[in-house]
Amino acid sequence: MATKLFAAIDVGSYELNLKIVEFGPNGMREVDAVRYRLDLGTDTFSTGKVSIEKVDELCRIIGEFAKIMKSYHVTEYRAYGTSAIRETKNTHILIDQIEQRTGIRIDVISNSEQRFLDYKSVASKGDDFDKTIGKGTAIIDIGGGSIQISLFDNDKLDVTQNMKLGVLRLRERLNNLAAKPSRHGALLDEMIGAQLSVFDKLYLKNRKIENLIIVDDYISPITLKRTMDSDTPGFINAERFEAFFERLKVMNAVEFSRKYSVALENISLVFVSAQIIRSVIALTGAKTIWCPGVSLCEGIAYEYGESKKLLVSPHDFEEDIVACAxxxxxxxxxxxxxxxxxxxxxxxxxxxxxxxxxxxxxxxxxxxxxxxxxxxxxxxxxxxxxxxxxxxxxxxxxxxxxxxxxxxxxxxxxxxxxxxxxxxxxxxxxxxxxxxxxxxxxxxxxxxxxxxxxxxxxxxxxxxxxxxxxxxxxxxxxxxxxxxxxxxxxxxxxxxxxxxxxxxxxxxxxxxx
Amino acid sequence: MGKADFSNPEYYYNRELSWILFDKRVLSEANDKTIPLLERIKFLSITASNLDEFFMIRVASLKDMDNAGYKKPDIAGYNPRQQLKLLNVATHDLVKEQYDVYDTLVEQLREKGIDIYKDDSRLTKKQAVFADRFFEDYVYPVLTPMAVDSSRPFPLIRNKSLNIGAIVRKKEDATQDYEFATVQVPSVLPRIVEIPNEGTEGKAYILLEKIIERNIDKLFLNYDILSMCEFRVMRNADLAIDEEEAADLLKEIEKQVKKRQWGEAIRLEINEGADSRLVNILKSELKVKREERYSIAGPLDLTFLMKMYDIKGYDELKEKEYTPQPVPALIDCTDIFEAIRKEDILMHHPYESFEPVVGFVKTASTDPDVLAIKQTLYRVSGNSPIVAALAEAAENGKQVTVLVELKARFDEENNIVWARKLEQAGCHVIYGLVGLKTHSKITLVVRKEEDGIRRYVHLGTGNYNDSTAKRYTDVGLFTCKEAIGEDATAVFNMLSGYSEPAGWNKLSLAPLWLKDRFIYLIGRERDNALAGHQAHIIAKMNSLCDPDVIEALYEASSAGVKIELIVRGICCLRVGIPGVSENITVRSIVGNFLEHSRIFYFENNKKPEYYCGSADWMPRNLERRVEILFPVEQDNLKERLKSILMTELNDTKKAHNLQSDGTYKKMSRARKSISSQQIFCEEAFSVASKAIEGTDKNDVMQTRRFIPE
CATH class of the missing domain: 1.10.3210.10 (Hypothetical protein af1432)
Structure with missing residues (x-):
């Protein structure tokens, strides 16, 4: 089977991602990946429009992405914009600007499509995914504005629910409360707990959840780095996560930043993300946490591969949609x-x-x-x-x-x-x-x-x-x-x-x- | 007994003083009678250029700190002023030694038929005519003598320039006060001039300044020359660039390079016995303190001796030139990509040729399957074939990304030229990351093959400079392992301005976490030792002065880890301190080739790990530069690295061992004389010859050649 190259672009709320993926006899393989931090979300959520300076920078970076794609002779791509693009008032103008200036057409996807692609990105991990969802599993997809919790039963998606508990949103709420830093943990617990308890009553009930799959930008990289040399990279047990959380609570930001190679300005988001995960662990009783370290781009590529029959997915995603329905x-x-x-x-x-x-x-x-x-x-x-x-x-x-x-x-x-x-x-x-x-x-x-x-x-x-x-x-x-x-x-x-x-x-x- | 405080300043040696010891070790080569005479001359010249750079950067930096009132002590407990005081004594001592060696060597050269005249007193009539004609025809037209008086201020004396100062008085009025005049010895003309040597087989030379001095009256026609002397000024030459504010870094560096000529004067060399009036004028105008004046009993600026090395007809006074041998894995190689796919390839330069690295880039530049070439360039050679290949690759439609480090000290102008050339050819040139020097040596070639995209990577400890690759020892690795290819892609993406990837496979990067990695590896040996397992570290590098790393080494040593360090230059670690560094030995190898490779071995409880990299154990490498450490995992290559390290540890001829009092001592003569560099040359020749046997015999003639005695 000849190999085929494909490019997936994700224009997110605070990051732009490009992945060049190769489809071959052994499935899907990442060939190149670049990330660029660009905060579009703050503009969109506060003023309703992306500023001209940010648009310029966005076009510049997408233009660079186009050059990278050209260097690999990639002709097929999919570029998706998520909440920051979706919720801006001048979405169509913005998309047109990008296309005129870079030649790249951005398609705006809904939250449900985005989460489904995130879910597919986890599925792209193959054996680890199949093995994990065989037992009662929840995927928690943590974004800037909201989180999505999806429950699996007998390796089929059963329930999925979106909640406005994203890391940026929670951090914003905390800042608005102007509470003492020592109270942040307890306040977060309350904010998260309020919505999770409804989720529990409606969906969890007596369900047994053994595994938790995390899709996020903060805890996953740390976990992957710390488990890189282990036999099961990305996997940790609930006790180890709890121990990490306790360290996070007591370590000062500079120390944490150095030890875990996290940018100082992101420490607060790491904390919020960890709190969310911890709350879900407490709610579900999950024993194992898996951080596959995936992003939307993998999901985009996976879906493309499926649609073009470049890879055969053992998992029936259509049945997941039907099951949710x-x-x-x-x-x-x-x-x-x-x-x-x-x-x-x-x-x-x-x-x-x-x-x-x-x-x-x-x-x-x-x-x-x-x-x-x-x-x-x-x-x-x-x-x-x-x-x-x-x-x-x-x-x-x-x-x-x-x-x-x-x-x-x-x-x-x-x-x-x-x-x-x-x-x-x-x-x-x-x-x-x-x-x-x-x-x-x-x-x-x-x-x-x-x-x-x-x-x-x-x-x-x-x-x-x-x-x-x-x-x-x-x-x-x-x-x-x-x-x-x-x-x-x-x-x-x-x-x-x-x-x-x-x-x-x-x-x-x-x-x- | 409490835990030792490993940060105690008494356990550390001052970095600058350690550097002086390094230059002294180089000087010791000049003093080594077993080394051919012209090689010794070369070593002496190297100590002079080393010392110049040391003054312009290190001493100047200390002066800046002292002027600013900065009092924070270094790891050895000395503040800048104290360091300057200590250095003052050490450098004067070193300079005196240099000229003692110079006198000895000049005498020996004369015995061998190379006569360098001290002045014009020994010129025969014929020689004098020659010298004067030379002056009139070549020198006089380019001289710009300058007098200083009320209407003409003291001129700006260029950094490192050699000048002749004179006390002059107008001829018509002996009562008039004297004036100061100066003329720069032109650097566009050769410093050392060969003059006809009558009746002997040898050669005779006179220094350019002596010819000028002989004819100086022609420059000041209406003046009497009362006295004259040679002098030379060293200035603060470190660039001060605020990268954040520099809208165009390229232009800013060009501007600052020009300003380098006019930094604060930090050293004045002047002939011994110079007229005190001259001395006072220079002292006052250049604002140099007494301790910054060096009275030189010989010609100033001994770097001219490097030109002596090129004299024709005296091959017996030189080492036979070593020609780097073919890399065994690439002999008869028609397709370098195929060879790399077969297995990883380790090269040890200059024993093995650097040609494959150049060839790798050249081949990639014309290979139709190559999509992209990416490379970091720190110091390149003039007319670099690599730069030419990169330009060609861009012209062939490949995506070429080159990171040119503009701030490679003293190579800035050179690098600006290459950067512009590459841009014009269509390469995407990046000027690195703000505030960081990109010091890593990495090349990535992305190729579209039948079974998909494959990445070929070269990682090394030395610069992509085919000229220095013949003089410096370095190691390099070719690989196409997916894990390293992924990391290499991530490195260039980061250098291009994108975010760090979520995870790394094999490479460790500074300033991200390389230091933590080293400290972790040292700590792991310590823990193994404490647990009763085998624990051993062998580390080879150019300099060791990072306090955190040294502390970690002390901890490991005190836990029982055997630590053998091969540190060519600066070493701030002290050996033999009870309870602290008893298990640490340090040796420095100074030989024909400049030791430049960085190789690290960690026993890891019988599962040894080998790493090579671009970083020394210095704060500037670990915290302020982009550096790469890479593992060597293929078994046969690990054995090779082991052999390299063991051979260097067994060197008895060129190794200087650090003593507990901070001095260095060479092995006693009683032991068997082993030169690691010589062994590597012999091994490379032997291995290459064996590899060639059985191939086309005509090829043998291409491989070579001479082995050093």
Whole structure:
């Protein structure tokens, strides 16, 4: 297999990263990596815009990145901007500036996409990752503004939750409180504990967590350095972490900086990060901590490698997204069995219509999620199901989905329960673009037909088959139960399906008797 | 019994005084009758240029501190003023020794047919005519005599320039007061002039200043020359650059280099017996104190002796020139990258040729698979083939990054020239990190091969200077190990202004944590000794004066670690202190080749580790410079380093052993005479010859050559 070079760029809140990665027979290998400290977050979070000086410097560094890429003859890259770029008022202007001046196009990703890529960056560690998530594991991804805790069960992602407990944010809060330094530890404990206790009640419950995986910029480098010569670099036990934390509390900043090779100005952030981790250890009872020392760039590269089939991931990330969606559904008292039936029907129709619908594998995933969350709004209101479902989905982060994708799912679910708004302006999807509008229409059509087939919610069909011939989609159902109601509901939805696909769906009932 | 206080100043030797001892060791080579005469002349010349630099930088620095009222004592407990006082005595003593040796050597040269005239008194008529014609044709046109009077102030005397001062009086009026006049001996002309030697087979020489003095009346036509003498001024030459404020470092250094000529006068050399009026004028105008005046009983500025070494026809008075041998692993090598992929390659210069390093860069510059070449340049040779190769590489479309250290002292102008040339060729030239000198010696070549990107790295202890590589001992390593390649990439990224990577694999960097690493390695031996395990350190370097490292060595020694140090120059550690340094020995090797390599061995309880690097154990290396320490892990190469260290520890001919009283002593004559440098030459020749056997016999003629006696 010939090798291929790829560049991943991460424009973060306080650091710019470039990694040149080589894909070869042995998987993914880092060939070059540069980091540059540039605080964009302070500008964005305080004034809402990145200052002109910072823009100039940002363009200069991205330009240097482009030169490095050129020196390696790299032609393919992905460049992502995260919260500082995402939350600035003039995002589009900024991105355009960068592209005009450097030739590099920055795509802005949502927090959920970013965390999913961070998660993939951990997965890029291969055996260590597979070994670790085999047991009850939590990943704690610590950023400047927020943290993301993801729980695994039987090596599948089960729950993921974002909390506004990022290191910069907490440090800012501490500074605003103007408390004595000796009180900082206790105050942090309170701030962190308040949100973690909610997380505990909602998600942890009696879950057994043995391993904690840390993704951060402060504790990970220290841990890696200190364990470099050990048999398991990056791994330490909870006792050792506790001992480190105690040393951190008593050592003066200069001493700590020297001993652990940490810049003096970052010591406070090291402390906050350590406190967060310590709190999570106390909450979960985790015994082992793993700091794989990864960054968003690894995740970007890993995802690229997967998409181009340059590497085969033993882990099914799509199932993680689905698992998270199921968990969200569970939270809103969705009927598991119903969702599964609906999902099965939708997938059958989707697969049968492959030659006609022009949708992608990704769209198939969106349809799956739509089926899982199709009636989450019932938790709020049986009457206002469409709006409530839409609002719930739009208010929830679904890890791995971009904001645009989430909005597609929300609209599909909404239109499943009410008439489709042909006017994009009225339906509020104009900003998503024509392609997204069509996706919503097509996925809605499939979901509505499938919904019609199980309108009684009694899961009357054991299995269904769908075949497309000429302009007719024949859905064969085998059951000995009365399907008069389903047939009626199906017919009402078939019109929209035919309108969208120019294919008439029809039921073929085979009575087992 | 309480724990010894290893920071006690009594346990340390003053750095500057230690340096004087080093220069004395070099002078001892000039005094060694077993060494060919012209080699001894060369050594004497080296002591003179060494001393000049010492004054311009070290003594000047102490003076600055004293002038500023700085009183903090050094590790040996002396404040700057006390050091200046002690140095004053030591340097006068050294200078006297230098000229004693000079007198001896001049006499011996005369016996061998090389006659250096002390003055013009011995000139025959024919010789006098020659000298005077030489003066008229070549010297007179470039002289600028200057008189000092009420309308013409005392001129600025350039740093290190040789001058003739005279007391003159107008011819027409004997009652008039005398005046001072001066003329610089032109440095554009040869200092030593060969004059016809009648009737003998030998050669005769006279110094340029003597020719000028003989004809000085021609410079001051209307004056009587009442007296004259030669004098020379040494000035503070350390650059004062505020890098933070310097908008353009390159321009700032160019500016400061020019200013070097006019720093504060810190030393005045003047002929012994010079007219007191002359002495007083110079003393007053140059503002030098009594102790800063040196009365010289001989020609000033003995660096001219280096030119004597190049005299033709006296090969019997020189060592046979040694030609560096081919590197065995690269004999018959058609593809250096292939050779490095096969195994790591260690080179020991100058015993083994530096050509492969030059060849590595040259090959990379034209190899179509090479994507990038990155290198640090500290001191390069004139017309450096490496610089030319880098420029060619950039022209061939490769990404070339060169870190040129502009602040390589006394090489600043040289480096500015090369920096500009490289920039014009399209190289990305970086001028290092603010406040830090980049002293590391590293080259990285990134190559796209069939199975992916591979990084080839050269790490060394010596500069990328093919000229000094023939005169200095150094070691270098070629490797393409992934762990080192990754670290090398990170080094250049950091030097380019990016952040430090999250972790390092094999390389240790100063000023990041190299010092901590050394202290950790020494501490590990100490802990092993305390635990009853074998504990041994052998360290070879140019200088040892970092107090933290010395303290760590004392601790280790007191715990029972055997410590053998090979320190060429300054050594602030004292040996033989009971309970402190009984287990430490220090030796200094001064020979034909300048010992320059840095090799470190740590026993590590029967799992020995070997390191080489660019850093000495000095604060400036460990805290204020970018330096690299690299491990040598391949078994056969570890054996080689072991052999190098053991051979140097067994040297009885060129090694000076540090005594507990701070003096150095050579081995007694009774022992077998072993010169480590000679052994390395013989070994390199033998190994290369064996490696060549079986190859094309015609190639043997390329390999060589002479072995020193």
């Amino acid at each position: 199921r968990n969200i559904g569970k939270r809103y008292m969705s009927d598991d069995k119903r969702s599964q039936t609906l999902e099965s029907i939708c997938m059958t129709i989707f697969d049968a219509m492959k030659k006609r619908h022009g949708l992608t594998e990704r769209d198939r995933l969106l349809l799956r999620i739509s089926t899982i969350l199709h009636d989450c709004g019932k938790y709020i209101s049986l009457y206002n199901l469409a709006t409530c479902s839409y609002d719930i989905i739009m208010s929830t982060e679904i890890i791995g989905l971009s904001h645009a994708e989430r909005e597609i799912v929300a609209n599909v679910v909404k239109f499943n329960h009410r008439f489709f708004d042909y006017d994009a302006t009225v339906s509020g999807v104009e900003h998503l673009g024509e392609e997204a509008y069509m996706k919503i229409a097509k996925l809605t059509a499939i979901l509505r037909v499938a919904n019609g087939l199980d309108k009684s919610q009694k899961q009357k069909f054991g299995c269904i088959k769908a075949t497309l011939k000429d302009d007719v989609l024949t859905i064969t159902v085998r059951t000995n139960k009365d399907i008069t109601y389903e047939r009626g509901m199906f017919e009402m939805r078939a019109d929209f399906f035919e309108e969208v696909f120019c294919v008439r769906p029809q039921i073929k009932h085979i009575n087992k008797l």
